[in-house]
Amino acid sequence: MPQLPAARQPWPRAAAGRPPSGRDTGKPLWYTPVAVLGDVAGALVPAYLAFALTDGVPAGIHSAVAAVAWPLVRAARGRYAERLLGEGGTLRPALRDWLILVGMLAVVRAATGEDSPFLLALAALLPAAPTSAAVHTLVHWHLVARRRDGRAVRRTLVIGEAKAVDGLVGHLARRTEHEFIVVGVCPVGEENPQSLAPVAARLGRRTPPRMTADSAPVLDAARRLGVDTVLVVPGPHLSGTRLRRLSWTLHGEGCRLVVVPGLTEVSGRRLNVFSVAGITMLNVTPPLRRGLAAALKSVTDRLGAALLIVLLAPVFAAVALAVRLDSPGPVLHRQTRVGRGGAPFTMLKFRTMVADAERLRQQLAARNEQDGRMFKIRRDPRITRAGRLLRRCSLDELPQLFNVVRGDMSLVGPRPPLPDEAARYDEVELRRLDVRPGLTGVWQVSGRSDLSWDETIALDLGYVDNWSPSVDLGVLMRTVRAVVTGAGAY
Structure with a gap:
């Protein structure tokens, strides 16, 4: 458990509607300039190098335009907003912003001749997003x-x-990357929560x-505990009227x-908030299953797998x-x-x-170290000397590239x-089968066999x-690191 920050002084009542200065998330001030300088360098340096190698093209001007336009x-x-910096989800926003940059500079090119x-020019801008x-x-x-x-x-x-x-506090306690440290709870009704946080x-x-x-x-309670944030879980006894009045005061x-x-x-x-007849509603869009993105995934999987088979032919032979x-x-x-x-x-x-590994599995059932549907033994006696090295480097999975080319699998997806x-899956676990299984996936890059069954299911369903x-x-980018470290591979 992370150590809680030292208790802060209660808010003064005459606070003019604001808590004292310094009551923020505690993010270092250098986050913003580092993010800006990183974006400037990511656009300036590649653009200058690309245009400097071309005769007759003013590299300084073009690189300066790129270095200003990208930030x-x-x-x-809103990428430099304090509430977003460091909160993850960096690649997708960068790709979206890059497409806007390319479109904007294309308009400028057309307007200026x-x-x-x-x-x-396109190649010069490519490194900006990554x-x-x-x-x-x-x-x-x-x-x-x-x-x-803490x-x-x-x-x-x-x-x-x-x-x-209890559900919310327990879920937050299992993660350490978020900003919320629960220092107290306020139950509605006489029933006492089971969470470790005190009833304030x-x-x-x-x-x-x-x-x-x-x-x-x-x-x-907020003043006594030095609270920055109040999380409210609505329920039948916490109506919209009560919540609205509470928001006024807070x-x-x-x-x-x-x-x-x-x-x-x-x-x-997948979430967006809208209002109808004065009622706030939360819309949850369905997962991507069809359309252009799904078709692109299928084509990319097969072409990528075919290319890897050709490039890795010497590795296959060895x-x-x-x-x-x-x-x-x-x-x-x-x-x-x-x-x-x-299917x-x-x-x-x-x-x-060894050749008769499937028959020997029944004899080793009692030694299963997994707590769910998978069968895993850290020191499985059936594994050969070469097999242990192949598993450590994930080279044993390479023939599944042919499964990807045939369309049975995808490059990324849940473990098949x-x-x-x-046959023993419940209705929740069966949802793993809504997509093609993958050669690699979130399970493989998050610890593999070191994860519990519940953690595996949560990652796959996510x-x-x-x-x-x-x-x-x-x-795919995290797979490289997982293969190099070999964490959870046995």
């Missing part, structure tokens, strides 16, 4: 490290019915006739109010020879797995176990289960619900 686009899109080679994403990712890692130490956080009071409070106040079940009956205990004191709708693991891009010389048996292991929609297919792998594993091309690109 302006980012600033106009600028005649530099278009492909050269460089920006890399800088913002470094800022994110720094912020996460601070929050694990810094750069908001002291938070949670209001809601006991079970709802209590509200009645019925809407009180006087507004102060709700606001007074909440404000008293905002009058300069305290942030956040309403938690109860949705979990839903990407922000691994096949090593498997053949290490132990008797076939080079390739063919295994029935369950794919999209529950079975034959998955290919380089053999890493065995038929007996899938991918299934919130898939986008930028998510796939991020997973």
